[in-house]
Amino acid sequence: MSDEPAGLVRPDRRRPEPLWHQAEMALRDLIDQGEWAPGLQIPNEDRLCEMLGISRITLRHALRNLEEAGMLRREHGRGTFVRSATMVAGVRGLTSFTDEMQTLAVSPGTRLLLAQVISATREIAEALEIAEGDSVVQLRRLRLGNGQPIGIQTTHLPSARVPGLFEAASDVTSLYRWLKDNAGIVPVKAKEVYRVGAVAAGDASDLELPVGTPAFEVERITFDQRSPFEFAVSTMRADRYEIRSTLYV
Incomplete structure (x- = not known):
């Protein structure tokens, strides 16, 4: 027909x-x-x-x-x-963004926006269980799915635990793989908090959205067997990223 x-x-x-x-x-x-x-x-x-x-x-x-x-x-x-290019995360394990996108049959991508070494603020120090003012590697990355912007993630890691990361930042595609291969860090659990937020002025251009567009704001603290090693704050496009859960009695 x-x-x-x-x-x-x-x-x-x-x-x-x-x-x-x-x-x-x-x-x-x-x-x-x-x-x-x-x-x-x-x-x-x-x-x-x-x-x-x-x-x-x-x-x-x-x-x-x-x-x-x-x-x-x-x-x-x-x-x-x-649908338009929406990434739907269902039952989720503790994986990197790269692995999560590949599980969803989506081609992952990362663009490094900023890499720097900073002094831990009180918020960062409490999340990572380190002293305020300790050295922290900060990575700000644009996360892509099939070439389209999905979110911006700002990650903080204690410098003492990730020697060489700052220097290698521009070549890192999957952070968790780099941590495993170069620092012996393997995640075992994470705590995540999702909030309803809005796209900030500093993120709008990279996310290709108007300032103030509704978005997910996600905070994640990730642990290995020793201690928390990652504190990440992300702004995710609400029109391209969803979380779905199946609930059982």
């Missing part, structure tokens, strides 16, 4: 992959290749089943996975739409 995308690859029952996985990949390809643009309402379930040659149960499995991956959104009473 005329509304069938030219690049659609129909699932093949002779292939070893489950039909739901083939259907998910077929629809994902339409989005990735731009045949289904952000904001587009995709065909209804009956039409998709016809196009893909699969059952409704199989289709819903594929659609649910794409929705959880942040590629589709369902609006009750309206239909299903292609």
Whole structure:
């Protein structure tokens, strides 16, 4: 039919992959290749089943996975739409931003905005359990997903625990990997606090948003077996980053 995308690859029952996985990949390809643009309402379930040659149960499995991956959104009473580039973090382990994006099938990126050694303020010192005025490495980084800005993260680490980090900062892509390989630091737990905030004047240009746009403000203190080693403050674009949780009785 005329509304069938030219690049659609129909699932093949002779292939070893489950039909739901083939259907998910077929629809994902339409989005990735731009045949289904952000904001587009995709065909209804009956039409998709016809196009893909699969059952409704199989289709819903594929659609649910794409929705959880942040590629589709369902609006009750309206239909299903292609999302803009929103990163959806579901059940989350203690991982770096790089690993989290790769888990979501998103290409991670980092742009170093600032690296400096500063004296710990009272807030930083309390978070890292060090003395006020102690030397701290501060990294300010723009975090990217598929080349688009997602957030700005300002990270503080005790200089005594991360020798060489300041000098290597411009080459660090995954901070946690660098810490493991060069400082023997392996995170074991973290505490995070999410607040509703707004994009500050100093962040607006890099985040490509107007000043005052609603955003997530995230504070994170990360620990290894010894002590807290990281205090990070992030501003995340609310239109490109979500947290979803599944609650159990």
